[in-house]
Amino acid sequence: MRIIFMGTPDFAVPTLQALVDAAHDVVCVYTQPPRPGGRRGRELTPSPVQSRAEDLGIEVRHPTSLKSAEEQAHFAELDADVAVVAAYGLILPKAVLDAPEHGCLNVHASILPKWRGAAPIHRAIMAGDPVTGVTIMQMEAGLDTGPMLAFARTPVEDKTTGELTEELAEIGAQLMVGTLIDLAALHPLEQDDDKATYAAKIDKSEARIHWSRPAEEVVRQIHGLSPFPGAWFELDGDRVKVLRAEKVDGEGSPGEVLDAQLTIACGEGAIRPLELQRAGKPKMDLETFLRGNKVAAGTIFD
DSSP states (O other), X not given: OEEEEEEOSGGGHHHXXXXXXXXXXXXXXXXXXXXXXXXXXXXXXXXXXXXXHHHTTOOEEOOSOSOSHHHHHHHHHTOOSEEEEESOOSOOOHHHHHSSTTOEEEEESSSTTTTEESOHHHHHHHHTOSEEEEEEEEOOSSTTOSOEEEEEEEEOTTOOHHHHHHHHHHHHHHHHHHHHHTGGGOOOBOOOGGGOOEEOOOOGGGOBOOTTSBHHHHHHHHHHTTTTTOEEEEETTEEEEEEEEEEEXXXXXXXXXXXXXXXXXXXXXXXXXXXXXXXXXXXXXXXXXHHHOOOOTTOBOO
């Protein structure tokens, strides 16, 4: 098929690669413009999708908007059979949605209609969902409201957002390739709006750990915000991110360090950090962290 691909972050790269590997003709890639980055935060850094597309020799476009008649005309002139979208980051106007013969298909990282919106993986973990997955959806003007073409599920278990994102990216890539093979035979299923939930974008204000919560909720917060923005507490005036943790037995005042292994009491139960990262430092396991950061039992974190 003649395909336009639209995506930006690492999550989208496996789908682009899978389309090429399946011998589809990816005629153009749309992605977000390069952003300041690099070691000094000044160099313009292309998105992961742009980097992969350039390696594959595919034309790349990165308009800041698709609302203009000129941009919509450029899109239509590509004469695509279908557009495949994965975490692109721009709203697609109706003229864009309608331009390809088979419209625009989206790789969405949840089992719709649950977790429509910007942060479905984070929200699934933080809510304690036992299972999540990927939906291939026919896009329409609403936010993740279009009819569904295919699903795949996977257990959440104790995965972090980073780990689950990588897993769902691979699942979504293969699911999209299979969907395109069977596209003519598939029967779209309308979403039940009454069962919809919204996955709001993660705000950095959500990242501070509140030890008064039950240990299970604290672990879900830590895993749901790992690796970014990272759930954190303060130690000697500096932020320390906890990137992985486990729930353990123990009780005390919320935020109290219970032993030499940095077991920390919560509102109910306790947690033990397993991976931590002090500001400006690389992440480290608990043993390494404790060698350089002595935290006495009885210390109480706010």
